[in-house]
Amino acid sequence: MTGLLRRALRGVRWYVRELTDESAYDRYVAHVRKEHPAAAVPSRRAFERMRTDRQDTDPRQGFRCC
Amino acid sequence: MRAANPKTIALWTLVALVGAAGWTVLALSRDEEVSAAWMVAAALGSYAIAYRFYAKFIAYKVLRVDKRRATPAERLDNGIDYHPTDRRVLLGHHFAAIAGAGPLVGPVLAAQMGYLPGTIWIIAGVIFAGAVQDMVVLFFSTRRDGKSLGQMAREEIGPFGGTAALLATFAIMIILLAVLALVVVNALAESPWGTFSIAMTIPIALFMGFYLRVLRPGRVSEVSLIGIALLLFALVGGRWVAESSWAEAFTLAPSTLVIWLVAYGFVASILPVWMLLAPRDYLSTFMKIGTIVLLALGVVVTLPTLKMDAVTDFASRGDGPVFAGSLFPFVFITIACGALSGFHALISSGTTPKMIQKETQVRMIGYGSMLMESSVAIMAMVAASIIDPGLYFAMNAPAGVVGDTVQEASRAVANFGYTISPDDLARAAKDVEESSLLSRTGGAPTLAIGVSEIFSKVTGDSMRAFWYHFAIMFEALFILTALDAGTRVGRFMLQDMLGNVHKPFRDVSWKPGLILTSAAVTGLWGYFLWVGVHEPLGGINQLFPIFGIANQLLAAVALAVCTTLLVKSGRLKWAWITGVPLVWDATVTLTASWQKVFSSDPRVGFFKQRSIYQDAIDEGKVLPPAKSMDDMHTVVTNSTVDGVLSAVLALLVVVVLADATRVCVRHIRDPLSSRLSEAPFVESRTAAPAGLFATPEEKAELAAARERHPADAS
Numbered sequence: 205m206t207g208l209l210r211r212a213l214r215g216v217r218w219y220v221r222e223l224t225d226e227s228a229y230d231r232y233v234a235h236v237r238k239e240h241p242a243a244a245v246p247s248r249r250a251f252e253r254m255r256t257d258r259q260d261t262d263p264r265q266g267f268r269c270c
Numbered sequence: 271m272r273a274a275n276p277k278t279i280a281l282w283t284l285v286a287l288v289g290a291a292g293w294t295v296l297a298l299s300r301d302e303e304v305s306a307a308w309m310v311a312a313a314l315g316s317y318a319i320a321y322r323f324y325a326k327f328i329a330y331k332v333l334r335v336d337k338r339r340a341t342p343a344e345r346l347d348n349g350i351d352y353h354p355t356d357r358r359v360l361l362g363h364h365f366a367a368i369a370g371a372g373p374l375v376g377p378v379l380a381a382q383m384g385y386l387p388g389t390i391w392i393i394a395g396v397i398f399a400g401a402v403q404d405m406v407v408l409f410f411s412t413r414r415d416g417k418s419l420g421q422m423a424r425e426e427i428g429p430f431g432g433t434a435a436l437l438a439t440f441a442i443m444i445i446l447l448a449v450l451a452l453v454v455v456n457a458l459a460e461s462p463w464g465t466f467s468i469a470m471t472i473p474i475a476l477f478m479g480f481y482l483r484v485l486r487p488g489r490v491s492e493v494s495l496i497g498i499a500l501l502l503f504a505l506v507g508g509r510w511v512a513e514s515s516w517a518e519a520f521t522l523a524p525s526t527l528v529i530w531l532v533a534y535g536f537v538a539s540i541l542p543v544w545m546l547l548a549p550r551d552y553l554s555t556f557m558k559i560g561t562i563v564l565l566a567l568g569v570v571v572t573l574p575t576l577k578m579d580a581v582t583d584f585a586s587r588g589d590g591p592v593f594a595g596s597l598f599p600f601v602f603i604t605i606a607c608g609a610l611s612g613f614h615a616l617i618s619s620g621t622t623p624k625m626i627q628k629e630t631q632v633r634m635i636g637y638g639s640m641l642m643e644s645s646v647a648i649m650a651m652v653a654a655s656i657i658d659p660g661l662y663f664a665m666n667a668p669a670g671v672v673g674d675t676v677q678e679a680s681r682a683v684a685n686f687g688y689t690i691s692p693d694d695l696a697r698a699a700k701d702v703e704e705s706s707l708l709s710r711t712g713g714a715p716t717l718a719i720g721v722s723e724i725f726s727k728v729t730g731d732s733m734r735a736f737w738y739h740f741a742i743m744f745e746a747l748f749i750l751t752a753l754d755a756g757t758r759v760g761r762f763m764l765q766d767m768l769g770n771v772h773k774p775f776r777d778v779s780w781k782p783g784l785i786l787t788s789a790a791v792t793g794l795w796g797y798f799l800w801v802g803v804h805e806p807l808g809g810i811n812q813l814f815p816i817f818g819i820a821n822q823l824l825a826a827v828a829l830a831v832c833t834t835l836l837v838k839s840g841r842l843k844w845a846w847i848t849g850v851p852l853v854w855d856a857t858v859t860l861t862a863s864w865q866k867v868f869s870s871d872p873r874v875g876f877f878k879q880r881s882i883y884q885d886a887i888d889e890g891k892v893l894p895p896a897k898s899m900d901d902m903h904t905v906v907t908n909s910t911v912d913g914v915l916s917a918v919l920a921l922l923v924v925v926v927l928a929d930a931t932r933v934c935v936r937h938i939r940d941p942l943s944s945r946l947s948e949a950p951f952v953e954s955r956t957a958a959p960a961g962l963f964a965t966p967e968e969k970a971e972l973a974a975a976r977e978r979h980p981a982d983a984s
Binding site: 219220221222223224225226228229231232234235236239248249251252253255256257258259260261262263264265266267268269 | 347348349350351353355356358359362363366367368369370372418482483487488489490491494542543544547548551552554555607611613614616617620621748751752755756758759761762778779
C-alpha cells in the first residue's frame with residue numbers, strides 16, 4: 205500500500221515539475237550533455253535568466269488566451 | 271478495418287444513451303425545474319462520442335497523421351522551446367493557455383435567452399467547429415515547424431490576405447483587452463474586499479519574481495505554494511479591510527479603476543517578464559486549474575436545479591437587457607470562446623506545435639483540450655442558470671435600466687417579466703458582503719454568485735461571501751495576466767508593423783520604441799475601456815457583441831487558412847471538415863456585423879442609434895437612459911466609433927476570405943501552380959502513445975524503441 209502511495213506521490217511531483225517547467229533546467233543540461241558534449245553547461249541561475257529573458261524578446265511565447 | 275468487440279459496442283451504446291437521455295430531458299421539460307445533472311449528461315455523453323468517433327476520423331482519415339514522421343519537437347529539439355513533451359503534460363499546458371475568462375463570461379451573458387440555446391451551441395459548436403479548428407491548426411502548424419497563424423496565412427494565401435489577417439488580429443486583440451478589462455472594472459467597482467485582494471496580488475507576484483530570479487532560481491513549485499498561501503491570506507484579509515477604516519481607500523469608482531488598470535497595464539508591460547508577468551502567470555495557472563476542478567466537483571456533487579427558463583422570450587423578441595439582438599446570430603456571438611474561439615488558433619500555432627511528441631497526439635491535445643474548455647463553459651452556464659432569474663436580470667441589465675435602488679430594480683425586473691422583491695435583492699448583496707449587486711454587468715459577479723451558491727452547499731452558508739470573492743479574485747487574476755501578456759503581444763505586432771516604416775522599431779530592445787508602442791497599445795484598449803465604463807447605454811451591452819464578433823472573425827480567418835491548406839494539400843474531398851464550420855461561422859458573424867452596422871433597430875444598429883441620438887441633440891432633447899446633454903454626445907461618439915470598428919473588422923475578414931477562395935479556386939484549376947510550404951519528411955526515431963492510455967500495440971513500440979536507442983529513453 206505504501207509502495208502505491210509513494211508511486212502516486214512521485215507521479216504528482218513529476219507532473220507538477222513538468223507542468224510548471226521547473227524541470228526545464230535538468231532537461232536542458234541533459235540535452236547539452238548529449239548533443240554538445242564539449243560545450244559548457246550554464247549554471248541554473250544563468251539558465252533561468254536566459255529562459256525568462258527570451259520571453260521578453262518574443263512575447264508570443266507563453267501567450268494566454270481569453 | 272478490425273471488427274469491434276461486443277464489449278466495446280455495449281460501452282459506446284451506453285454512452286450514447288446517457289447523452290441522449292440528457293438531451294431529451296433538457297429539450298422536453300418546460301415550466302418545471304430541471305436538474306443540472308441532465309446538462310452534464312448531455313455534454314459528457316456528446317463529448318465522448320465526438321472524441322471517440324469524429325475526432326478519430328478527422329485525425330486518421332482526413333489529416334492522415336503519421337506516427338513515423340518526426341515532429342518539430344524531435345527534429346529541432348534545443349532543450350528550451352522545442353522539446354518533445356509528455357502528452358499528459360502538454361495537455362495541461364495547452365489547456366491552461368487556452369482557458370481564460372471568455373468561456374466563463376460568454377455563457378453567463380447568453381443565459382438571458384435561457385439555458386437551452388446556449389447549451390446546444392456550446393456542445394454542438396465545440397464538436398463540429400471549435401475543437402476541429404484547434405486540432406487542424408495544431409496539425410498544420412506542426413507540419414510547418416510551429417509557424418504562427420499569421421505566417422501561415424501569408425505563405426499559403428498570399429501577402430494581401432496575410433496583411434489583412436494581421437491587421438484584423440491586432441484590432442481584435444485591442445477589443446479583447448478592453449472588454450476583459452471592463453469585466454474586471456465592473457467586478458471590482460465599489461467593492462473594497464475585491465479591490466484589496468486583487469491589489470495584493472501585485473506585491474505577492476513581485477515577491478515571487480524576486481524569489482525566482484535571485485533567491486532560488488527555477489524553484490517554481492515551492493514559490494507557487496508560498497504565493498497561493500499569501501493569495502488566500504489576502505483574500506481573507508480583504509474582509510478585514512472591508513470592515514475596517516481602510517475600506518474607503520479601496521472603495522473605487524469605475525472611472526478611478528480605469529485609470530489604475532491602464533496605468534497597471536502600461537507599467538506591467540514594460541517591466542521585464544521575470545518581475546511580474548511570469549510569477550503572476552504561475553499563480554493564475556494554479557488558481558485556474560484548481561478552481562475549475564473544484565467547480566466541476568461542486569457541480570457533480572451538488573447537482574443543483576436550474577431556475578432559469580429553458581428559452582426566454584428575449585430569444586425571439588431580441589430586446590433583452592443584457593445584450594440586444596435576437597437568438598440568431600447573437601447567441602453564437604455571445605457564447606464565443608466556449609464553443610469556437612479564434613484566439614485558440616494563436617496558441618495552437620505557436621507554442622504547442624513546438625512541444626508535441628507525435629502527430630498522432632493532435633487529437634488528444636487539440637480536440638481534447640477544447641472539449642475541456644467547452645465543459646468549463648457548460649459549468650458557467652449551470653452557475654448562471656441556478657440563481658434566481660430575477661436576481662440575474664437585476665445584476666446584468668445596464669444601470670440606466672435597473673436604476674439605483676432595490677425598489678426601482680425590482681420594478682425594472684418586473685418589466686422584464688420576472689419577479690424579485692426589493693428585500694431579496696438587498697439580502698443577496700448582504701449575503702456576499704457587497705454594498706449592491708444592481709447592474710453588476712460583465713458576467714463575473716453573476717458567475718461568482720453562482721459559484722458561491724454551489725460551493726456553500728458543500729461548505730455551509732457561513733462561507734458564502736468568501737466563495738463569492740474567491741471567484742471574483744480567480745477571474746480578475748487571470749484577466750490581469752491576460753492584459754499584461756496581451757499588451758505585450760499587441761506591442762510586438764505593432765513593433766513589427768512600424769518596423770516596415772522605421773527600422774529601429776523592429777529591434778524589440780530599443781527602449782524608446784518599446785515605450786512608445788506599449789503606450790499606444792495600452793492607450794487604444796484604455797480608450798475603449800473608458801468608453802465602456804462611461805457608456806450611458808451600458809458598456810457590456812454595447813462592447814461585448816463587438817468582442818464576440820471580433821473573436822469569431824478571427825476564427826473565420828483560422829478556418830479559412832485550414833480549409834485552404836486542406837485543399838492545397840490534396841484533401842479537397844475533405845475540405846468540408848473545416849469548410850462547413852467556416853461557412854456557418856462567416857454567416858453568423860457577418861450577419862451580426864451587418865446588423866450592428868445597418869440594423870434599423872436602435873438597440874442593435876450602431877448607426878441607427880447614432881442618428882436617433884443626433885436628431886434628439888439637434889432638437890435639444892435628452893433621451894433616456896442618457897441623463898444629460900453630455901451623455902447624449904457620448905452616445906453619438908461611441909456609436910460612431912463602434913459602428914466604424916464593426917464595419918472595418920468585417921471588411922478585413924471579407925478580404926481574407928476572398929483571397930483564400932481565390933487561392934483554392936486557382937489550386938483546383940491548376941494544382942501545379944500552387945506551392946505548399948511544408949517541412950520535409952524526416953523519419954521519427956522515437957515512439958509515443960497517441961491517447962491518454964497506451965494501447966498494447968503502442969506499449970510494444972515503446973519497448974522496441976527503448977531497445978533501439980537506449981539513450982533516448984526518458
